[in-house]
Amino acid sequence: MAKWIPLWVHKLGSPPVFYRVAGWLRPWALALAVLLGAVALYGGLVLAPADYQQGDAYRIIFIHVPCAWMGLFVYGVMAVAAFVALIWRVKLAEVVAMESAPIGAAFTFITLVTGSLWGKPMWGTWWTWDARLTSELVLLFLYLGVIGLYHAFEDRRQGARAAAFLALIGIINVPIVHFSVNWWNTLHQGSTVRLLGPSKISADMLWPLLTMMLATKLYYLASLCGRVRTDLLALESGKDWVRQIALGEGRG
Template structure:
């Protein structure tokens, strides 16, 4: 039998709760530093150095929170759905924990995207809320996250709850392309793509760079939150295990 490749070894190692707990603990301090650097430089660039928009004035600056939050609302759902698929196929407990840990974080990003969108929509559209295709699909995404959280909490057997949540997450993935392409598919009020047109982005470079820095900060914050929540979920599930008892004893001692 041939020796397993790097990806196979890494995949099986990721299934080890002990290895994940150790490696995540080493990564967290570096992620906090990276997050702080990206956040400070992104906010300074977006709020101080970026020029005012010629139509929207300074009110456009809400994009430095709204757009990264909207991107992350979809990205986190994809991570949750992929983790759910891995949990269903390979019965990997760590994937289950990652999946259920994603839901509250994704719900938070989605809520921020909806609230900041409403704050921007009032002066631009004259209304806090319109039943625009993208806004409605984003609201449905929030309900999907809340449904995952509620379903997981309602079932006492956490392995069974994880399988039920994984199925729900995979079914709900159909909403992601609807959110992304709704502006192209239907005539909506929502602004079309600006940053993702990489051949010629419809945004000035002085505005674009802080936006990308903020997007990076949001992604690193997601990684930090996911590791922390997964570590807590891991300790809660593995509490009877000897390695957790030793860890508690070391901290108490």
């Protein structure tokens, strides 16, 4: 691996080290995700005022928007991990990329479903070939393509490399999803939350939204840790460190 990468990253890239760190991190991340998710839902569904135009129908954004953000965020993580796996042949990076795909697909699917539920009362239709909706659907197909290609090979590492290429090619769709409301005339409303500059949303609505965004990121971290740990055990089944874990669990 490149010499500019810090030593602790090299160590964390070792499957047995990552397995132990992920095992410690996962329950904390999951507990925080559940706690923050509950707070965000209470703030969004109970405390936040009704929207002056959409009434209470807007409250679906507290699920829809964080999931939409996570669909793009997870794809970015998957693409970076795929790049590292292809360039430096890091086994852990392959696993992270491939195990991110089902989680990202789930977030993207929830985004599409909740968007349809919101679109029916707002637009009068469950679906329209709007630029944002269409590019979001393409994002789901990219996730499913990565998953399908990975499992199409008997050699798992060969499948991971093939799927990593598709993940990198598909990264071009991420900015299309994000900027589609600015580049084209769409039905979908523009961004109301900005990292730089004031947000176009009431503070009573903003804090539950940002809290849910943090909760979904922690859930992704917890889910990824669990999935990667399971995959590493299968991938490294012949190694001594896996045997030691198996023996330890058997004695327990």
